[in-house]
Amino acid sequence: xxxxAIGIDLGGTTVKAGLVSIDGKILQQISMPTEADKGxxxxxxxxxxxxxxxxxxxNDKRIIGVGVATPxxxxxxxxxxxxxxxxxxxxSFPLRDSIAEGxxxxxxxxxxxxxNAAALAEAKFGAGRGxxxxxxxxxxxGVGGGIIIDGAxxxxxxxxxxxxxxxxxxxxxxxxxxxxxxxxxxxxxxxxLSARAVRYLETRRDSKVWKLVQNDAAKIEPKVLxxxxxxxxxxxxxxxxxxxxxxxxxxxxFMNIMNFDLAIVGGGISAAGDLVFKPMNQRVKKCVxxxxxxxxxxxxxxxxxxxxxxxxxxxxxxx
Amino acid sequence: xxxxAIGIDLGGTTVKAGLVSIDGKILQQISMPTEADKGxxxxxxxxxxxxxxxxxxxNDKRIIGVGVATPxxxxxxxxxxxxxxxxxxxxSFPLRDSIAEGxxxxxxxxxxxxxNAAALAEAKFGAGRGxxxxxxxxxxxGVGGGIIIDGAxxxxxxxxxxxxxxxxxxxxxxxxxxxxxxxxxxxxxxxxLSARAVRYLETRRDSKVWKLVQNDAAKIEPKVLxxxxxxxxxxxxxxxxxxxxxxxxxxxxFMNIMNFDLAIVGGGISAAGDLVFKPMNQRVKKCVxxxxxxxxxxxxxxxxxxxxxxxxxxxxxxx
Numbered sequence: 001x002x003x004x005a006i007g008i009d010l011g012g013t014t015v016k017a018g019l020v021s022i023d024g025k026i027l028q029q030i031s032m033p034t035e036a037d038k039g040x041x042x043x044x045x046x047x048x049x050x051x052x053x054x055x056x057x058x059n060d061k062r063i064i065g066v067g068v069a070t071p072x073x074x075x076x077x078x079x080x081x082x083x084x085x086x087x088x089x090x091x092s093f094p095l096r097d098s099i100a101e102g103x104x105x106x107x108x109x110x111x112x113x114x115x116n117a118a119a120l121a122e123a124k125f126g127a128g129r130g131x132x133x134x135x136x137x138x139x140x141x142g143v144g145g146g147i148i149i150d151g152a153x154x155x156x157x158x159x160x161x162x163x164x165x166x167x168x169x170x171x172x173x174x175x176x177x178x179x180x181x182x183x184x185x186x187x188x189x190x191x192x193l194s195a196r197a198v199r200y201l202e203t204r205r206d207s208k209v210w211k212l213v214q215n216d217a218a219k220i221e222p223k224v225l226x227x228x229x230x231x232x233x234x235x236x237x238x239x240x241x242x243x244x245x246x247x248x249x250x251x252x253x254f255m256n257i258m259n260f261d262l263a264i265v266g267g268g269i270s271a272a273g274d275l276v277f278k279p280m281n282q283r284v285k286k287c288v289x290x291x292x293x294x295x296x297x298x299x300x301x302x303x304x305x306x307x308x309x310x311x312x313x314x315x316x317x318x319x
Numbered sequence: 320x321x322x323x324a325i326g327i328d329l330g331g332t333t334v335k336a337g338l339v340s341i342d343g344k345i346l347q348q349i350s351m352p353t354e355a356d357k358g359x360x361x362x363x364x365x366x367x368x369x370x371x372x373x374x375x376x377x378n379d380k381r382i383i384g385v386g387v388a389t390p391x392x393x394x395x396x397x398x399x400x401x402x403x404x405x406x407x408x409x410x411s412f413p414l415r416d417s418i419a420e421g422x423x424x425x426x427x428x429x430x431x432x433x434x435n436a437a438a439l440a441e442a443k444f445g446a447g448r449g450x451x452x453x454x455x456x457x458x459x460x461g462v463g464g465g466i467i468i469d470g471a472x473x474x475x476x477x478x479x480x481x482x483x484x485x486x487x488x489x490x491x492x493x494x495x496x497x498x499x500x501x502x503x504x505x506x507x508x509x510x511x512l513s514a515r516a517v518r519y520l521e522t523r524r525d526s527k528v529w530k531l532v533q534n535d536a537a538k539i540e541p542k543v544l545x546x547x548x549x550x551x552x553x554x555x556x557x558x559x560x561x562x563x564x565x566x567x568x569x570x571x572x573f574m575n576i577m578n579f580d581l582a583i584v585g586g587g588i589s590a591a592g593d594l595v596f597k598p599m600n601q602r603v604k605k606c607v608x609x610x611x612x613x614x615x616x617x618x619x620x621x622x623x624x625x626x627x628x629x630x631x632x633x634x635x636x637x638x
Contacts, residue, residue: 073610082610133476145576156578157452160610167572168606169490171565180571180606246490252499253486257464257573259475287499289485291392291401291477 005316006054008047008068009114009308012036012086015043017050018306019063020313024125026306030054036086040093048102065108065316069117069308070095076159078111110315115162116153117311118266118303119146124314126302127264135254136301137164139247140267143185147258151319165189169250184250188243190269194221197239208233226272237275244276248283248298255288255296266301273300324635325373327366327387328433328627331355331405334362336369337625338382339632343444345625349373355405359412367421384427384635388436388627389414395478397430429634434481435472436630437585437622438465443633445621446583454573455620456483458566459586462504466577470638484508488569503569507562509588513540516558527552545591556594563595567602567617574607574615585620592619 002021009016012034019028032050035042051066072084079096096111103109112120119136122128128136132151138144143165147154154161165185166178173182186192198217201207208228213219222243228236251263263284270276280298288296303310321340328335330353338347351369354361370385391403398415415430422428431439438455441447447455451470457463462484466473473480484504485497492501505511517536520526527547532538541562547555570582582603589595599617607615622629 147576154577157580158578158610160608161576161578163575163578163608166575166608168568169487171488171568178575178608179612180575180608181568249487249490249500253572254576256482256485256497256499257466257480258473259477259480259482261476287487289479289482289497289499291479293498 003062003064005064005313006051006066007309007311007313007315008050008066009117009312010034010043010047010068010070010084011308012071015046015050016309017054018309018313019054020310022317024121024310024314026309028054029309036090037088040081040087040090040095041098043087043090044093044095044098045102047099051099051103063107065110066099066103067117067312067315068095068099068109068111069114069312070111071114073158073160074111074113074116076155076157081111108316112153112312112315113146113159113162114308114311115144116146116155117315118301118307119148119162119264119311120153120314121303121307121311122264122266122301123148123151124317125310126307127299128262131262133258133260134262134264135164135251135258135260136162137247137251137263137265138267139188139265139269141190143183143189143247144267164250164254167250167253169246169253184246187246188269190222193225193239193243193269196243197222197225197236200239201235204235207235209236222269222272226275229272229275240272240275241279243269244279245283247276248280249287251280251298252284252287252296255284255292259292261292261295261297263298264301265298266304266307270300322381322383324383324632325370325385326628326630326632326634327369327385328436328631329353329362329366329387329389329403330627331390334365334369335628336373337628337632338373339629341636343440343629343633345628347373348628355409356407358407359400359409359414360417362406362409363412363414363417364421366418370418370422382426384429385418385422386436386631386634387414387418387428387430388433388631389430390433392477392479393430393432393435395474395476400430427635431472431631431634432465432478432481433627433630434463435465435474436634437620437626438467438481438583438630439472439633440622440626440630441583441585441620442467442470443636444629445626446618447581450581452579453581453583454483454570454577454579455481456566456570456582456584457586458507458584458588460509462502462508462566463586483569483573486569486572488565488572503565506565507588509541512544512558512562512588515562516541516544516555519558520554523554526554528555541588541591545594548591548594559591559594560598562588563598564602566595567599568606570599570617571603571606571615574603574611578611580611580614580616582617583620584617585623585626589619 145164
């Protein structure tokens with residue numbers, strides 16, 4: 001009889017729960033409101049409800065464990081979650097213990113940072129299948145990441161590894177919210193990339209982008225840039241190409257230092273496909289050191305927004 | 320009866336061999352010419368001679384193993400050494416097997432890249448004692464490094480991890496020999512730092528540096544800059560401060576991504592002490608992410624040019 005794992009993807013507005021087979025198929029999926037504004041104890045309660053709802057009597061005995069992908073830093077104790085962005089009044093909370101108590105059973109239960117869980121999902125079921133070492137990058141609102149070493153999530157000494165968006169690509173660059181200077185996130189994170197595009201397009205009023213946004217600069221965002229580029233617009237293509245190149249520079253530095261030959265990039269903006277992956281790979285081929293050059297590559301993530309559930313479920317699956 | 324390990328430090332001109340106690344004291348040290356121009360087989364022979372010479376009959380039975388620190392990349396097989404710089408006709412050579420054959424016994428024998436060995440030396444006997452995770456940087460002719468994770472050398476998937484000098488700090492920076500753009504090495508490696516200093520001092524003819532080098536720009540190097548800075552020279556102080564800051568930026572990016580709180584910096588230029596460590600630490604305190612800020616620090620290496628022998632010996636010592 002086949003067995004399942006439950007994967008929970010905790011988001012700012014929705015708790016998603018999936019029943020996942022050992023080979024990484026989501027057989028059933030439900031969702032609940034997170035109620036993030038009511039504080040962490042209520043959120044934990046919502047997660048418990050979601051787990052109970054998806055553990056129907058006919059599934060119950062075949063479930064090998066529950067994994068939870070959460071925003072914020074998961075402490076090295078595997079229990080405490082610190083300061084998930086957009087969760088009101090959540091400073092530090094024992095999420096694992098709180099869910100375990102709510103479940104009232106001894107089912108294996110693991111908590112993981114959501115970017116790390118997505119990296120694990122790609123390692124187990126996605127673009128990183130069969131690859132033991134890679135950098136995973138989520139390129140969307142921010143630039144996040146996870147590091148897979150020897151097939152496992154690398155957490156770092158304090159549980160916070162993988163903050164790829166806060167590596168600097170310019171020591172004289174703009175100051176980032178995090179305190180660092182020239183962080184890659186402050187060039188290509190959604191908000192920053194949009195602002196760069198507006199500046200670039202101000203002197204290029206003939207760009208198709210302006211028509212697409214009906215001359216409203218506030219509506220310029222990566223999706224529109226992609227659309228314009230697909231219509232052959234030169235300026236939009238240049239902006240997205242540069243964004244891909246910048247990410248390529250940051251990835252190359254990491255590859256050189258860590259001796260990696262693979263990065264997998266997912267997240268909303270990565271949906272632009274070749275438009276960004278081509279310049280990214282060109283830059284990587286140029287910028288990595290000679291021994292890595294023939295093998296280094298950047299691949300698109302495969303799992304999209306299923307990565308949270310799949311990675312969470314993967315936490316409690318056998319190797 | 321106490322036991323010893325033999326540590327070999329293979330350099331371009333000299334093979335150094337040391338008899339090292341378990342607590343990291345070099346009890347005896349000898350050296351031999353490397354004869355690098357005669358090819359790898361002869362070099363291996365010189366290493367064997369050095370090992371035999373230091374294994375005097377009264378020491379012989381107490382030796383637990385031999386470690387060799389070598390330039391170049393040591394393959395993941397722990398045997399083959401690829402392209403050590405300044406070793407003529409050395410493309411790829413089975414150094415471990417060749418030494419083992421020359422020794423004709425079954426003594427434990429391990430080969431390691433020299434920067435990695437120095438990192439291990441600091442972990443076991445130096446500034447990293449008791450620390451399980453840190454970045455080791457050698458700041459001299461080039462900028463090299465080694466990464467210690469969970470108390471062990473991190474080699475990366477292809478054995479070449481730790482190329483810290485070839486992380487970029489500026490996506491629009493100068494092209495480095497390695498192919499990458501804006502590598503930290505191309506700002507602060509000895510030759511590059513000297514060239515930066517010459518450019519900076521051209522418009523500052525009243526700097527004490529010019530007197531120290533008798534107006535010969537070719538003689539401007541970090542040692543002279545240090546000397547001038549110690550005499551209160553403003554321009555020299557500014558150059559070295561900036562160099563420390565730049566290294567601080569590169570270290571911070573690594574700390575953010577890898578969640579490290581410690582870097583240890585050795586090598587010739589690091590001998591400038593506070594002059595470079597103060598700005599380096601200031602930059603690190605500013606640039607690392609909030610959770611790391613209270614604990615992140617950069618320390619000077621302790622072991623100087625003994626690090627090669629000690630790290631090599633450390634390879635065959637118990638944990």
